[in-house]
Amino acid sequence: xxxxxxxxxxxxxxxxxxxxxxxxxxxxxxxxxxxxxxxxxxxxxxxxxxxxxxxxxxxxxxxxxxxxxxxxxxxxxxxxxxxxxxxxxxxxxxxxxxxxxxxxxxxxxxxxxxxxxxxxxxxxxxxxxxxxxxxxxxxxxxxxxxxxxxxxxxxxxxxxxxxxxxxxxxxxxxxxxxxxxxxxxxxxxxxxxxxxxxxxxxxxxxxxxxxxxxx
Amino acid sequence: xxxxxxxxxxxxxxxxxxxxxxxxxxxxxxxxxxxxxxxxxxxxxxxxxxxxxxxxxxxxxxxxxxxxxxxxxxxxxxxxxxxxxxxxxxxxxxxxxxxxxxxxxxxxxxxxxxxxxxxxxxxxxxxxxxxxxxxxxxxxxxxxxxxxxxxxxxxxxxxxxxxxxxxxxxxxxxxxxxxxxxxxxxxxxxxxxxxxxxxxxxxxxxxxxxxxxxxxxxxxxxxxxxxxxxxxxxxxxxxxxxxxxxxxxxxxxxxxxxxxxxxxxxxxxxxxxxxxxxxxxxxxxxxxxxxx
Numbered sequence: 001x002x003x004x005x006x007x008x009x010x011x012x013x014x015x016x017x018x019x020x021x022x023x024x025x026x027x028x029x030x031x032x033x034x035x036x037x038x039x040x041x042x043x044x045x046x047x048x049x050x051x052x053x054x055x056x057x058x059x060x061x062x063x064x065x066x067x068x069x070x071x072x073x074x075x076x077x078x079x080x081x082x083x084x085x086x087x088x089x090x091x092x093x094x095x096x097x098x099x100x101x102x103x104x105x106x107x108x109x110x111x112x113x114x115x116x117x118x119x120x121x122x123x124x125x126x127x128x129x130x131x132x133x134x135x136x137x138x139x140x141x142x143x144x145x146x147x148x149x150x151x152x153x154x155x156x157x158x159x160x161x162x163x164x165x166x167x168x169x170x171x172x173x174x175x176x177x178x179x180x181x182x183x184x185x186x187x188x189x190x191x192x193x194x195x196x197x198x199x200x201x202x203x204x205x206x207x208x209x210x211x212x213x214x215x
Numbered sequence: 216x217x218x219x220x221x222x223x224x225x226x227x228x229x230x231x232x233x234x235x236x237x238x239x240x241x242x243x244x245x246x247x248x249x250x251x252x253x254x255x256x257x258x259x260x261x262x263x264x265x266x267x268x269x270x271x272x273x274x275x276x277x278x279x280x281x282x283x284x285x286x287x288x289x290x291x292x293x294x295x296x297x298x299x300x301x302x303x304x305x306x307x308x309x310x311x312x313x314x315x316x317x318x319x320x321x322x323x324x325x326x327x328x329x330x331x332x333x334x335x336x337x338x339x340x341x342x343x344x345x346x347x348x349x350x351x352x353x354x355x356x357x358x359x360x361x362x363x364x365x366x367x368x369x370x371x372x373x374x375x376x377x378x379x380x381x382x383x384x385x386x387x388x389x390x391x392x393x394x395x396x397x398x399x400x401x402x403x404x405x406x407x408x409x410x411x412x413x414x415x416x417x418x419x420x421x422x423x424x425x426x427x428x429x430x431x432x433x434x435x436x437x438x439x440x441x442x443x444x445x446x447x448x449x450x451x452x453x454x455x456x457x458x459x460x461x462x463x464x465x466x467x468x469x470x471x472x473x474x475x476x477x478x479x480x481x482x483x484x485x486x487x488x489x490x491x492x493x494x495x496x497x498x499x500x501x502x503x504x505x506x507x
Binding site: 042043055059068075150173196204207 | 258289
């Protein structure tokens with residue numbers, strides 16, 4: 001591996017200073033180090049969250065490039081605002097809040113654009129076609145879902161209003177607790193639960209309309 | 216309790232978090248209430264559907280771009296420290312203003328200007344005493360503006376665009392023949408020298424980067440041409456994003472990335488090299504920028 005041949009002074013000194021135990025540290029302890037300007041600790045944080053965050057944001061915005069940009073921006077903001085993080089809340093909650101706010105404002109931006117554009121968006125076709133399965137061919141920014149089913153489900157998530165989409169993604173994909181979701185979305189747990197209920201029902205309603213069967 | 220009361224308990228019921236008594240009550244209610252029974256069934260299928268979605272992971276290039284972005288951010292902060300940070304903090308007392316980019320940019324610009332001036336003076340005083348300094352280049356620090364050598368992609372129509380002439384003046388060591396790309400030894404690949412000479416003979420601030428270490432994140436500048444002590448983390452430049460463009464080499468080793476830079480930069484005449492790749496890929500490497 002090239003890693004071995006190109007070990008440079010920085011990496012060696014890292015190993016000597018005992019940074020390996022960073023891998024077992026709690027997020028909050030690690031982030032304390034980040035607040036002391038330890039870049040290596042931040043790399044560990046990024047490593048822990050990059051896939052989760054990307055998955056979450058991708059399911060929200062359903063576009064690979066957009067999701068990558070947003071997650072990058074989220075990490076950048078986490079780093080820039082590291083001194084604003086107070087240890088009273090979970091680090092994961094805080095990071096998710098930043099990423100989700102970016103994703104939500106992106107969705108809002110899109111909605112505005114859609115509102116002013118005269119061309120109908122591809123998503124609107126589905127309502128016109130009625131119960132027919134909408135065109136769910138993978139677009140350019142689409143991850144290749146492994147099957148039709150995956151594409152149909154993602155498409156159904158796309159159709160959900162933003163407030164339901166957020167809770168469904170956070171609850172059923174990211175598997176965060178209702179308390180965490182409430183903290184992220186800044187609303188009471190009861191509200192989160194009722195949104196989860198409604199989101200799930202709407203989603204299933206769409207899937208039933210498209211005659212998508214989940215066994 | 217009515218239906219909506221039971222509905223409020225459904226999320227916890229689906230998680231198995233409901234207390235025994237409440238669960239029994241809900242089950243009893245659903246026995247007699249087909250609507251609630253259907254709701255639970257729908258919610259269950261919805262959960263199953265969403266959970267059946269595969270985990271999506273970012274593209275390999277994502278990490279490069281992210282680390283480049285973060286490195287720049289770290290460098291920006293380091294560069295600004297410590298007095299600039301104090302000034303910045305003083306400004307932040309005035310409000311959110313200083314958090315906004317323009318103010319930071321003004322600081323950065325003034326700093327760049329200062330260094331340019333100092334670099335110019337240093338270059339005038341002792342241009343020959345510098346170890347490893349090449350005849351053309353005159354200064355260690357590379358400044359993004361205005362001396363950044365920008366190489367536009369070779370234009371096949373015009374016979375000899377100015378960029379090309381400039382590109383010929385770029386000396387690449389230790390691999391003079393940049394076409395022998397694939398056999399670049401990994402140790403040698405860690406050293407690249409760019410010596411921009413045309414029009415820059417008497418100007419300070421021209422990039423002369425001598426030792427570059429390929430790391431997992433891209434190229435790291437370990438020392439400068441003048442032997443000036445530099446903080447390595449200050450000058451880390453990743454080659455993510457627009458630099459990784461040649462078809463099929465997206466996941467290549469850092470050495471290869473480095474090499475691509477060499478070939479694309481030096482070979483001004485190579486008009487189609489990078490562009491002949493599969494359609495849809497971005498244009499080949501245009502420039503090296505050591506920015507901070």
